[in-house]
Amino acid sequence: EIVLTQSPGTLSLSPGERATLSCRASQSVSSSHLAWYQQKPGQAPRLLIYGASNRATGIPDRFSGSGSGTDFTLTISRLEPEDFAVYYCQHYGDSPPINFGQGTRLEIK
Amino acid sequence: EVQLVESGGGLVQPGGSLRLSCAASGFTFSTYWMNWVRQAPGKGLVWVSRINGDGSSTTYADSVKGRFTISRDNTKNSLYLQMNSLRVDDTAVYYCARDFYNRLDSWGQGTLVAVSS
Numbered sequence: 716e717i718v719l720t721q722s723p724g725t726l727s728l729s730p731g732e733r734a735t736l737s738c739r740a741s742q743s744v745s746s747s748h749l750a751w752y753q754q755k756p757g758q759a760p761r762l763l764i765y766g767a768s769n770r771a772t773g774i775p776d777r778f779s780g781s782g783s784g785t786d787f788t789l790t791i792s793r794l795e796p797e798d799f800a801v802y803y804c805q806h807y808g809d810s811p812p813i814n815f816g817q818g819t820r821l822e823i824k
Numbered sequence: 825e826v827q828l829v830e831s832g833g834g835l836v837q838p839g840g841s842l843r844l845s846c847a848a849s850g851f852t853f854s855t856y857w858m859n860w861v862r863q864a865p866g867k868g869l870v871w872v873s874r875i876n877g878d879g880s881s882t883t884y885a886d887s888v889k890g891r892f893t894i895s896r897d898n899t900k901n902s903l904y905l906q907m908n909s910l911r912v913d914d915t916a917v918y919y920c921a922r923d924f925y926n927r928l929d930s931w932g933q934g935t936l937v938a939v940s941s
Contacts, residue, residue, distance in 0.1 A: 745928060748926045750927040750928070751830055752869075752924070752928075754869075757916065758933075759919055759927075759931040759932060759933055759934055760861075760869060760919070760921075760931055761931070762928060762929050762930075765925075765927040765929075766925065766926070771927075771929065800920060803868065803869055804927070805869075805927070807926040807927065811871055811883075811885055811886075812871070812874055812883055813859065813861075813871035813874070813928070814852075815869040815870065815871065816868075817868050818869075822911045
């Protein structure tokens with residue numbers, strides 16, 4: 716089973732700053748199988764990035780994804796107040812077919 | 825517009841059963857694989873189960889295998905999760921999510937299942 720480890724656990728930043736969130740896989744994975752989600756309190760997760768670097772429909776261009784192999788990054792170029800949330804990376808594989816990282820909480824400093 | 829609406833959650837005693845439903849609209853339901861994902865209070869997302877478009881193939885997380893059954897009725901555009909032998913650690917919000925080329929691109933709002941005596 717591929718384990719996804721996200722870091723940091725909590726990131727404290729101010730609006731306007733740049734956020735860099737990391738997702739490390741326990742073994743090399745296909746970039747096409749790596750996605751990122753945003754979840755705000757009391758809401759369902761929302762797909763942000765798929766295929767490691769493709770923005771989902773309606774996602775602002777301040778969100779970008781990159782990486783390959785075992786190391787992937789979600790970057791938010793200039794934080795808006797509505798971006799403070801929990802972010803999860805996810806791998807689509809074989810067993811189990813869907814696996815999530817433990818999440819990174821992005822909080823207002 | 826894609827919509828997924830879960831229902832059927834509630835309070836149940838350990839060892840009890842519950843059936844969750846997810847009503848889909850705004851897309852051709854039968855052509856999509858579907859999933860259940862759960863989230864315990866204050867915890868992260870955990871995949872539970874997946875079913876293919878015609879219902880002939882199902883997969884489960886080890887933690888629910890043998891206790892939960894995923895199914896679908898494409899004539900009713902509905903997804904189901906039959907949960908038996910419920911345990912306290914099954915307490916969570918359960919989301920249905922549409923599966924589209926290696927990602928979960930649409931999610932319902934979730935339904936809360938609380939297992940407690």
